[in-house]
Amino acid sequence: MTAAPSPVLDRIRIGSAPDSWGVWFPDDPQQVPWQRFLDEVAQSGYQWIELGPYGYLPTDPARLTDETARRGLTVSAGTVFTALHRGSAVWDATWEHVSQVAELTKAMGARHLVVIPEFWRDPTSGERTESDTLNAGQFSDLCSGMERLGRQVRETFGLDIVVHPHADTHIDTEENVTRFLHGTDSALVNLCLDTGHYAYCGGDNVKLIETFGERIGYLHLKQVDPEILADVIANEVPFGPAVKRGVMCEPPSGVPELGPVLAAAQKLGTDIFAIVEQDMYPCPPDQPLPIAQRTRRFLSSCGA
Template sequence: MTNPALIGSAPDSWGVWNAEDPVQVPWQRFLDEVAQAGYTRIELGPYGYLPTDPKRLQDEIDQRGLTVTAGTIFEHLHRESGWDSTWNDVSAAAKLTAAMGAKHLVVIPEFWRDPVSGEVLEDQAMPDAQWATYAERMNELGRRIREEFGLQIQFHPHADTHVDTHANVERFLAETDPEHVSICLDTGHISYCEGDNLKLIQDYPERIGYAHLKQVDPKIMEKVRAEGLGFGEAVKLGAMCEPPQGIPPMPPVLEALAALDHVELFAIVEQDLYPCEPDVPLPIATRTLSYLQSCGPLR
C-alpha cells in the first residue's frame, strides 16, 4: 500500500530567504505565481514575509485557491541563552501556522557560518555535552508546540549547521524523543552534505514526518567542497538545481516516501534561488511540478 505524497511549494523557490529584502519577489507576486504554476499547497516561508494578520493572510490564500501546509522558523537552542529568544520566534510562527489550519512547523537550526557572507560565526562541531542539552531543549520545544498550538515540529537538517551530515542527522535522531521530534527530510541538503536520502528513509521511517524536494548539481558541489565555500555562495553558483538535472534522483525518493506508513505526507518543492531575477522562478516552478508529477506517486 502506498500513500502518494502531497505536493506543494514554498517562497524559497521564488528566491525568498528573509522577511523583508528588496532583492526578493514581493509576496503578492509569489502567491499569484505559485497558484499560476499549478500548486495548491504552500509553506509560509520566513515569518513576516507573508502577512502575519491571520484574517488578511487567510483572505489572500483563499483568493488564490491555496492552503498552508506548514510554517518555517529558525532556532538556536544549542546556545546557552537560546531558549527565550527561540521560543519567542517559534511561538509566533506557530500561532500563525495554527491559525491557517496547518499541522506542521518546520524548525531549522541556526548556521555556524553566515549563509550569505560565509563568515564563520562559531565552531563547526558541537561538543558532546552540548548535544545532550540541545536534544533536551528540542524535545521540550516539540512538546510545548504540540500542547500549546497543536502542531508537530519537523526538524530540518541543513547545510552549514550542526545537524548537516548523515552521521549528525543520525545522532540527532538518536538523542531526541520520537514522540516530540520528527524530521523534515530535505533531499537537497542531505545530498549537499553527502548523505543518503534513501537510507535515512529506510532506517528511520517513523521519524520522517515531512519532506522538502530539491536537487543539487554534482559538478558545482565539487567546486563548493574543493574551495570550502559557504552555503550562500554555493546557492549563487547554482548548487541547488532544477530537477531532473541533479541528485538525488526523484523517482526512487518519491516511491520510498509513498511507502511510509503515513496518512498524509507533504512534499514541498524548495529550490534555493536567492538571489534571483524576478522572472526566473515561475517557469522553473511550472516545469518542476510537471516533472515531479510524471515520475512518482504525488497528489
C-alpha cells in the same frame, strides 16, 4: 515497447515555498513581492505552500486566509530558526520567535512547524561564527532543547515540529543526523528531510527514509548540481555563496533522483507533505515561474 507507468504516489502532498521564488528574508528588495509569489505558485499548479520567513506573507490570519483561499492555496507549515545548542540562555528568545510563527501557522490550519538549526557560519557572508562541531554538552543541550520545543509547541499550539537537517549547521551529515535521531524522543521530535541539503552533505536520502521511516515527518524536495557541489566542497565554499553559484538546481538535472525518494516516502504508508524548495536567493524576478511550472510537470511525471 511501452514505458512502464509511473507509480501512484497518493500519500504525497506536493507543494512549493517562497524559497523557490528566491525568498530568504521577510523584506528584501531583491525578492519578488508576496502577491506575485502567491499568484505564480498557484499558476504553477501547486495547492500547498509554506509561510516562508515570518513577515514575508501577511501575518494577519484573516488577510492571509483571504489571499490564499482566493488562489486555491493552503498552508502546510511555518518555519522557525533556533540555536538550542546554546542552552537555556536562549530559550526565552527562542520561544518568543517560535510562538509568533506557531500562532500564525495554527491559525492557517497547518499542523507542522519546520525547525532549522543555527548556522555555524553566516549564510550570506560565509563568515564563520562558531565551531562546526558540538561538544558533548552542546549536543545534549541541542537534543533536550528540541524535545522541550516539541513538547511545548504541541501543548500550546497543537503542532508537530520537524527538524530540518541543513548545510552549514550541526545537523547535516548522515553521522550527525543519525546521532541527533538517536538522541531525541520520536514522540516529540521528527525530521523534515530536505533531499537537496542531505545530498549536499553526502547523505543517501532513500537509505535514511528506509532506515528511519518512522522519524520522517515531512519532506523538502530539491536537487544539487554534482559538478558545482564538488567544487563547493573542494574549496570549502559557504552555503550562501554556493547557492549563488547554482548548487541547488532545477530537477531532474541534479541529485538525488526524486522518483525513488518519493517512492520510498510512499511506502511509509502515511500522508506526507513534499514541498519544493530550490534555494535561488537572489534571482531575477522572472526566473522562478517557468522553473516552478516545469518542476510541477516533472513531479507529475513521477506520479505525484
